[in-house]
Amino acid sequence: MRETSSAISPLLSSHYDMNPDQLAIISHKQGPLRVIAGPGSGKTYSLTLLAMNLLLCGDTTPEGIILCTYTQKAAYEMQDRLLEIAHTIGYTEDLSHIKIGTIHSICKHFLTRHLHHTPLGNNFETLDQFAQQLLIYRHLDELCEPGMLRFFREQWGSGWQIAKKLQFLCDKIAEEMIIDKLVQAFPRPHFDASSDQRTLASLLPQIYLKYTELLRYANYVDFAHLQAYAYNLLQQPAVFQAIAQHIRYVLVDEYQDTNYIQEKILSRLASATEQHNLCVVGDEDQALYRFRGATVRNILEFAHTFPTCKQVQLTINYRSHETIIATCNQWMEALNATLPGLAEQLPSVFRTQKTIRAAQAPEKARAYPAVISLEARDNYDEAEQFARLIYELKQEGRIQDYSQVAILLHSVRPFYSQPYIEALGKYHIPAYCPRARNYFSQPEIQLLLGCFAQILHLHEADFTPEQENFQLYLKTCREQLTQSCQHHRDLTSELHSIQEEIWTTAEWSETAEKQLADYFYRLIFTSAFDAYRADKHALAGLVIFSQQLKTFLTSFQHTNLSNRNLAVIQYDFFHTFLYFLHLDGVNQFENPDELVPLDHVQIMTIHQAKAC
Numbered sequence: 082m083r084e085t086s087s088a089i090s091p092l093l094s095s096h097y098d099m100n101p102d103q104l105a106i107i108s109h110k111q112g113p114l115r116v117i118a119g120p121g122s123g124k125t126y127s128l129t130l131l132a133m134n135l136l137l138c139g140d141t142t143p144e145g146i147i148l149c150t151y152t153q154k155a156a157y158e159m160q161d162r163l164l165e166i167a168h169t170i171g172y173t174e175d176l177s178h179i180k181i182g183t184i185h186s187i188c189k190h191f192l193t194r195h196l197h198h199t200p201l202g203n204n205f206e207t208l209d210q211f212a213q214q215l216l217i218y219r220h221l222d223e224l225c226e227p228g229m230l231r232f233f234r235e236q237w238g239s240g241w242q243i244a245k246k247l248q249f250l251c252d253k254i255a256e257e258m259i260i261d262k263l264v265q266a267f268p269r270p271h272f273d274a275s276s277d278q279r280t281l282a283s284l285l286p287q288i289y290l291k292y293t294e295l296l297r298y299a300n301y302v303d304f305a306h307l308q309a310y311a312y313n314l315l316q317q318p319a320v321f322q323a324i325a326q327h328i329r330y331v332l333v334d335e336y337q338d339t340n341y342i343q344e345k346i347l348s349r350l351a352s353a354t355e356q357h358n359l360c361v362v363g364d365e366d367q368a369l370y371r372f373r374g375a376t377v378r379n380i381l382e383f384a385h386t387f388p389t390c391k392q393v394q395l396t397i398n399y400r401s402h403e404t405i406i407a408t409c410n411q412w413m414e415a416l417n418a419t420l421p422g423l424a425e426q427l428p429s430v431f432r433t434q435k436t437i438r439a440a441q442a443p444e445k446a447r448a449y450p451a452v453i454s455l456e457a458r459d460n461y462d463e464a465e466q467f468a469r470l471i472y473e474l475k476q477e478g479r480i481q482d483y484s485q486v487a488i489l490l491h492s493v494r495p496f497y498s499q500p501y502i503e504a505l506g507k508y509h510i511p512a513y514c515p516r517a518r519n520y521f522s523q524p525e526i527q528l529l530l531g532c533f534a535q536i537l538h539l540h541e542a543d544f545t546p547e548q549e550n551f552q553l554y555l556k557t558c559r560e561q562l563t564q565s566c567q568h569h570r571d572l573t574s575e576l577h578s579i580q581e582e583i584w585t586t587a588e589w590s591e592t593a594e595k596q597l598a599d600y601f602y603r604l605i606f607t608s609a610f611d612a613y614r615a616d617k618h619a620l621a622g623l624v625i626f627s628q629q630l631k632t633f634l635t636s637f638q639h640t641n642l643s644n645r646n647l648a649v650i651q652y653d654f655f656h657t658f659l660y661f662l663h664l665d666g667v668n669q670f671e672n673p674d675e676l677v678p679l680d681h682v683q684i685m686t687i688h689q690a691k692a693c
């Protein structure tokens with residue numbers, strides 16, 4: 082299957098259309114390459130074809146390629162596309178050796194293989210954002226001296242809010258790699274009455290270093306430290322040598338969403354290749370993750386960092402209707418004009434000037450009004466008009482299935498999405514909005530919480546006035562349990578037997594290896610959960626619950642449940658863990674194999690639409 086090294090494999094050129102700019106990317110073989118590309122212009126298309134071309138032309142074997150992107154969904158998409166190309170052209174070599182994934186997953190891969198060169202121990206736990214915030218919250222008194230806590234309370238309010246801010250700032254410090262500079266600038270905490278900013282900056286080094294120590298002690302790693310450890314590994318000559326010996330090409334999609342440390346990691350990996358074979362593809366106009374620390378500078382300054390790099394622009398859009406593209410161009414132009422004074426420098430400083438053109442669309446596809454605007458009195462009126470429009474589109478046969486429609490909102494929290502869900506409901510149009518964070522309103526979750534409230538002897542008196550909403554919510558869960566028990570005798574007897582078992586289990590007992598997860602499985606196999614286990618969506622909700630239980634047990638390090646620690650576990654579970662989870666909300670399960678259920682209108686954020 083491998084061919085002699087030429088610019089482009091005939092196998093690809095005979096199967097795939099490529100415009101001249103795409104051809105320049107796909108046939109690229111040596112040195113850094115920066116591709117700035119508009120939406121739908123074939124970024125992923127070109128990058129995956131480039132990877133396949135390198136394989137077909139014999140420039141590398143699969144294990145020489147690192148192919149990465151920013152989000153998990155985008156990584157799946159890249160993997161699928163590569164497999165599809167292989168299938169189309171009949172490429173049969175094993176592609177599983179290509180390192181495809183998010184930058185985090187690739188860092189984790191290096192970490193696991195070279196663990197003994199890191200401060201981490203075996204079986205380290207990776208904390209998600211919630212678990213990280215919870216860790217900070219539970220150790221606020223260790224991380225912050227009383228004066229600091231007073232300062233933070235004045236600035237940010239509750240302990241949970243303080244934990245959220247500190248989590249964000251600790252991530253930032255790790256991702257921007259600025260701890261040494263911070264320590265140098267602010268060797269000790271100092272309360273500066275004239276500047277809250279300076280006070281905050283002076284408190285951060287101590288908090289960050291203590292937090293890092295806390296992670297190390299518990300053998301935890303958060304996403305930011307995962308990258309920091311990977312970066313440090315790559316600085317160790319022997320480890321770098323071991324990792325680098327295989328690398329021939331580093332290809333990166335969605336480069337506009339990378340942060341500082343990611344840029345350093347990718348560049349270091351590419352330095353393993355003689356000509357610095359780093360190909361980055363992105364669009365600074367689609368830089369959506371600044372709130373997570375991404376910096377658009379990485380793509381804009383690539384040519385300064387690598388002055389000899391080749392640069393290509395993709396400006397032909399293959400996806401959208403020409404009216405949509407024209408509207409988008411106008412909008413971007415207007416954006417330039419709304420920053421008077423900066424307008425002249427803008428293109429070179431903040432964005433590269435580009436005008437997107439539509440690929441020739443078939444006549445049939447063009448003959449409809451692709452962009453329309455609605456005028457509405459308020460959210461509800463707007464939602465009603467949307468729902469009616471969608472209903473009519475289906476009635477008139479312009480769409481065949483409701484899943485062909487998506488509503489993009491800046492947030493899908495119930496406050497914003499509920500009017501649309503209700504309006505669609507009036508027209509009997511099912512909506513799919515898994516990130517509305519209303520996981521706790523699912524009936525199977527309410528029933529489970531009712532069960533756990535009973536077996537753990539939920540102590541109502543421990544709730545504080547701020548927790549009133551959650552307390553009321555748990556009341557409805559318990560009511561649901563009462564109703565279920567009337568119809569499902571086996572649930573009643575299982576609950577009694579679990580309670581009895583906990584009550585008679587002493588902490589030191591040899592048979593005490595009972596965890597909440599054991600009870601979870603016993604409960605969901607009672608007849609009260611039969612219908613939920615049979616329903617794909619509800620079953621996924623139960624799976625999420627079991628993952629949350631694992632996070633709880635890891636975070637609070639409760640190894641078993643007995644009559645001695647029942648009260649403590651009850652408190653930690655309901656009054657801390659579930660309370661905060663309920664407060665922040667949890668997304669529903671999204672099936673990567675079925676991104677949109679058939680015949681459902683999708684309601685999503687713009688980030689989600691960009692494969693978050």
Ligand SMILES: Nc1ncnc2c1ncn2[C@@H]1O[C@H](COP(=O)(O)OP(=O)(O)OP(=O)(O)O)[C@@H](O)[C@H]1O
Pocket residue numbers: 098099100103118119120121122123124125126127399400
């Ligand atoms: N030269 C081409 N000829 C025909 N179709 C093409 C060509 N290039 C890309 N496409 C198609 O255009 C669509 C958009 O491509 P792709 O998803 O790779 O774009 P993208 O720039 O990564 O999109 P986004 O801006 O959403 O990240 C895909 O269906 C792809 O197959």
